[in-house]
Structure formats: structure tokens, C-alpha cells
Amino acid sequence: MQIKTKLIPLVGAVATVFAVAGSAYAQEEVVKIGHVAPITGANAHIGKDNENGARMAIDELNAKGTMIGGKKVKFEMLAEDDASDPKQATAVAQKLVDAKVNGVIGHMNSGTTIPASKIYFDAGIPQISPSATNPKYTLQGFNTAFRVVANDGQLGGTLGKYAAKELKAKTVAVIDDRTAYGQGVAEEFTKGAQKAGAKIVASQYTNDKATDFNAILTSIKAKKPDLVFFGGMDAVGGPMLRQMDQLGFKAKFMGGDGLCTTELAKLAGSGLKDNEVVCAEAGGVTAEGKKALEDFKAAYQKKFGQEVVIYAPYTYDALMTMVDAMQKAGSADPKKYLPELAKIHHKGVTGMIAFDAKGDIKDGTLTLYTYRDGKRTLLEVTK
Incomplete structure (x- = not known):
């Protein structure tokens, strides 16, 4: 009888613990x-x-x-x-x-x-x-x-101004991937570059799944632009840089945040030359x-x-x-x-x-980068 008496409060205590835990849960x-x-x-x-x-x-x-x-x-x-x-x-x-x-x-x-x-x-x-x-x-x-x-108004406009003023690009070719992002940033870049005095000598487009850019790049190369701007992502921009290198197409290359990743070096390979690519991240810290x-x-x-x-x-x-x-x-x-x-x-x-x-x-801030030794390298943080 005594054993049963001792067990009753123990069972009650366990039940109370579970009740409290269930209530908390x-x-x-x-x-x-x-x-x-x-x-x-x-x-x-x-x-x-x-x-x-x-x-x-x-x-x-x-x-x-x-x-x-x-x-x-x-x-x-x-x-x-x-x-x-x-x-x-x-x-x-x-x-x-x-x-x-x-x-x-x-x-x-x-x-x-x-x-x-x-x-x-x-x-x-x-x-x-x-x-x-x-x-x-x-x-x-x-x-x-x-x-x-x-947004792209700020990002593209700043890149356009930077291309003309800092990179001294007088003639520019623009390519976009026809996405809402690619077209938007390319349009804003074009406005910014023209306002800063650069001339757009070619406007071309591709798509966000393309892998062959030889026809576009050959056509643009004939116009001898100082700089090529690409509105799109690194998965397309990287192979584009490779093909520019294969064609012996020497021009600065610029893109927005979609291009501006740590993966670009792998995607572009030998096409990523030191100080030849400039891009912007749509953010950044001072x-x-x-x-x-x-x-x-x-x-x-x-x-x-x-x-x-x-x-x-x-x-x-x-x-x-x-x-x-x-x-x-x-x-x-x-x-x-x-x-x-x-x-x-x-x-x-x-x-x-x-x-x-x-x-x-x-x-909102913007961070401008270039690439050196395959690494994304900070140029400046701006507003």
C-alpha cells in the first residue's frame, strides 16, 4: 500500500509537467x-x-x-x-x-x-x-x-556616367538579354551614358539562355566601340566575355548587378582580363x-x-x-x-x-567593382 501511495504523487507530477509543456507548445x-x-x-x-x-x-x-x-x-x-x-x-x-x-x-x-x-x-x-x-x-x-x-534608374544611370567620365568611353555598344531586368538596366545605362557625352554605336539583344554570341559580337566589333555594356546575368555575360577574347575583340566590358558576382571568373575564364570589366552591385556599405x-x-x-x-x-x-x-x-x-x-x-x-x-x-548605395587576378575588387561605394 505504501508503494502505491508514493507512486500517486509521482504520476501526478509527471502529468503536470506534460500539461505545462503542452501548454507552452x-x-x-x-x-x-x-x-x-x-x-x-x-x-x-x-x-x-x-x-x-x-x-x-x-x-x-x-x-x-x-x-x-x-x-x-x-x-x-x-x-x-x-x-x-x-x-x-x-x-x-x-x-x-x-x-x-x-x-x-x-x-x-x-x-x-x-x-x-x-x-x-x-x-x-x-x-x-x-x-x-x-x-x-x-x-x-x-x-x-x-x-x-x-533600382536600375540609379544603377544603370550611374554606370553610364562612369563609363563616359571615368573610363573615357566615347563610343559604346549595348547588348541586353530581353528580360525585364536586362532591358531595364540597359535602357537606364544608355540614358546615363548619352547624357554624359558617350555615343551609342550599336544596340543588340540576345536572350537569357543563349550560348553563342559570335554573330552579335562580330557585328559590334566592326564598329570599334570603346566599351560594351551587357544587360543580363553572369551565366550569359561570362561566355560572352570568353567569345570576345576568342574574336580578339578588345573593349572594356560593363554590366549591372546580374554580372557582378564572385562566380564571373569561372564563367568567363580567359575572357576576364584585369581591370577590363566594371560592374555594380545595387547596394553596399560605406x-x-x-x-x-x-x-x-x-x-x-x-x-x-x-x-x-x-x-x-x-x-x-x-x-x-x-x-x-x-x-x-x-x-x-x-x-x-x-x-x-x-x-x-x-x-x-x-x-x-x-x-x-x-x-x-x-x-540606396551602389558598389562599383572591377576584377583583378580573377577576384572581384572594390572600386568605390557611391550614391
Whole structure:
């Protein structure tokens, strides 16, 4: 009898522990954040870089037991692949809406971000792109659309001015890949270059899956431009540089952020000559923010065993900015935290993040690079 008497309070205590644990578990809210980028196809290395940046943020938030509105929350990332294809982008956007995500980080490309943004807007779900630069994205009047990098108006215009003023290019040929991003940055570059006094001697286009540029390059070479500008991604720009080298086509080469990756050296091979390629990242930090960004890059290298390709820090910041807005609102409900996101001031690893009335980042910076010994080398950070 005595043994039974002792067991009764023990069983009761265990039951109490489980009840308390169950209650705590029930209190933990799950916050679902979608991430979309190309994980297959020619741009997969950039898309995976973006996804890794989002993954770092999610893991950090969960490790420190983030609270929203006095409740501990668990973040889940719903990662989707749009393969840089507008149709696939809208399909996965609808999938995320149906999954009732609390917010979306993405998409990577302008050509996928723009059509997907209408779906998120209709559902009232905030979207922050870490890398889409076409101005049209934030000109649609969608109060759910934000970006944490400068747009093509700033990026292309700055590159055009730099080509004429700093690189002393008097004659310029322009090639774009017919995507929303490629055309947009090429158009803005053309405006900036012409305004700064350069003459456009050729305008050609290819596509984002092309591998043979001999006909285009032979035609342009005959016009003897001082500089060739390419609006497109590194997966196309790299082979283009190889073929320029094979044709003995000597001209400076310039591109936007899609070209400006750590992978370009592998893709261009012998076509990547020292100081002959100039590109811009649609973001960057001034001297006072350098340590935070370098610390992030070191942590990224340790976690994933590879260098940052380009936009992982901006994806990380985009997700942290969204969560900051949720905490300020005391809720992960899109309707409740969207007003806080619109007026946010978040100190990220890429600098201070605040948005204008359209959803563009305020005081966005640009980082100009060249390549030396196969390494991307900083030229300057500008606004």
C-alpha cells in the first residue's frame, strides 16, 4: 500500500509537467515566411545564395527564441523555385498565398518579381525583394511591394556616367538579354551614358539562355566601340566575355548587378582580363558599416562552406527587416505589421533600411567593382 501511495504523487507530477509543456507548445506560434528564387537553371547559383541568406536569418531567429506580441514564435521558411521563369513565378506565388504565409522574401529576378507582386498584393501579403532592380516593380502602386537595393534608374544611370567620365568611353555598344531586368538596366545605362557625352554605336539583344554570341559580337566589333555594356546575368555575360577574347575583340566590358558576382571568373575564364570589366552591385556599405558586412560574410562562409555570391546579405536583411516590423506591431498578421514595415528603420548588415512611399529603399548605395587576378575588387561605394 505504501508503494502505491508514493507512486500517486509521482504520476501526478509527471502529468503536470506534460500539461505545462503542452501548454507552452500550444502558445508557440508558427510564422511562415516564403522565399522564392531560381534554384534550378542558369541562375541557380545566385538563387541559392539568396536562399542561404534567408536561411541564416531564420536559423538565428529560432536559435534566440524570438518573441512577437509577448509570445515565443517559431519561424518556418517555405522555399520555392521559380527557375527565373515568369509563369513558374506566378504559380509558386499562388502556392505561397494558399499556404497562408505571413510574408514573402523574393523574388530574385525583376522578370519574376513583377508578375508575382500582383498576386501578393491581391492577398495583402508583404513582399520584400532583395535583388529585383527594375523600377516597374515599385511603380505599380502596390503597398505590399518593397526592395532593399537601389533600382536600375540609379544603377544603370550611374554606370553610364562612369563609363563616359571615368573610363573615357566615347563610343559604346549595348547588348541586353530581353528580360525585364536586362532591358531595364540597359535602357537606364544608355540614358546615363548619352547624357554624359558617350555615343551609342550599336544596340543588340540576345536572350537569357543563349550560348553563342559570335554573330552579335562580330557585328559590334566592326564598329570599334570603346566599351560594351551587357544587360543580363553572369551565366550569359561570362561566355560572352570568353567569345570576345576568342574574336580578339578588345573593349572594356560593363554590366549591372546580374554580372557582378564572385562566380564571373569561372564563367568567363580567359575572357576576364584585369581591370577590363566594371560592374555594380545595387547596394553596399560605406566605411562605418564594413565590419558588420565582413562579419556576416565570415559567418556565411562558415555555415555554408562557400563565399557569398552577391545578394545573400540583402536577403538576410530583408527577412530581418520584415520580422522587425512584426515585433514592432506585436503581430505577424500581414494587415497589422504592414504599416510598421512601411515606416521601418532597421539597422542591417547592409546599412540602414527604410523605404520611401513607393517601397524603394531610401538613400540606396551602389558598389562599383572591377576584377583583378580573377577576384572581384572594390572600386568605390557611391550614391
